[in-house]
Amino acid sequence: MSLERLLEYNRKFVAEEKYKQYETDSIPNKKMVIFTCMESRLIELLLKAFDLKNGDVKMLKNAGAIIRKPFDSIMKSILVAVYELKAEEIIVVGHHDCGMSRVDTTALVEHMKERGVTQETLDTLKHAGIYLEKEFHGFDTVEESIEQSVRIIRNHPLLPKQVKVHGLVIDPHTGKADVVTRE
Numbered sequence: 001m002s003l004e005r006l007l008e009y010n011r012k013f014v015a016e017e018k019y020k021q022y023e024t025d026s027i028p029n030k031k032m033v034i035f036t037c038m039e040s041r042l043i044e045l046l047l048k049a050f051d052l053k054n055g056d057v058k059m060l061k062n063a064g065a066i067i068r069k070p071f072d073s074i075m076k077s078i079l080v081a082v083y084e085l086k087a088e089e090i091i092v093v094g095h096h097d098c099g100m101s102r103v104d105t106t107a108l109v110e111h112m113k114e115r116g117v118t119q120e121t122l123d124t125l126k127h128a129g130i131y132l133e134k135e136f137h138g139f140d141t142v143e144e145s146i147e148q149s150v151r152i153i154r155n156h157p158l159l160p161k162q163v164k165v166h167g168l169v170i171d172p173h174t175g176k177a178d179v180v181t182r183e
């Protein structure tokens with residue numbers, strides 16, 4: 001099993017004190033939050049492409065680096081990072097070739113049904129005002145999506161005015177970053 005393999009390695013990692021090179025505290029050294037996509041091609045590449053190391057930034061991720069509501073969990077994390085962890089700069093990093101730019105919500109719902117989610121469950125959600133097509137809607141262009149996420153963060157009533165919010169788009173192959181919007 002894959003979990004077993006992780007745990008086996010973990011025991012060795014700790015026993016051999018491999019953690020020592022990563023030791024740091026919980027305040028981000030660069031006073032920065034990076035909010036990006038869960039894209040697996042970016043796990044290491046994003047850090048390397050910006051010369052970031054363990055302890056440098058608070059890293060937040062979701063599918064598509066999308067914020068659409070001012071009180072979703074990402075926005076709450078950003079506020080905690082700003083007020084309690086001394087972050088002064090927020091960077092939203094979307095990427096080209098993002099899966100959320102072509103989410104077929106109809107197919108997604110079909111896949112849920114194939115895996116056992118019943119029509120009754122879907123109807124119950126709909127009655128509660130949860131429309132999956134809307135909830136899982138991605139974006140048409142990544143730049144527009146980044147601008148939208150940045151706008152929600154910048155205009156948040158609880159964000160201190162001094163905090164700067166920028167938007168970048170990164171290439172998941174080369175790591176090249178382009179500015180979409182900056183302060």
Ligand code: ZN
Nearest residue numbers: 037039098099
């Ligand atoms: Zn993505």
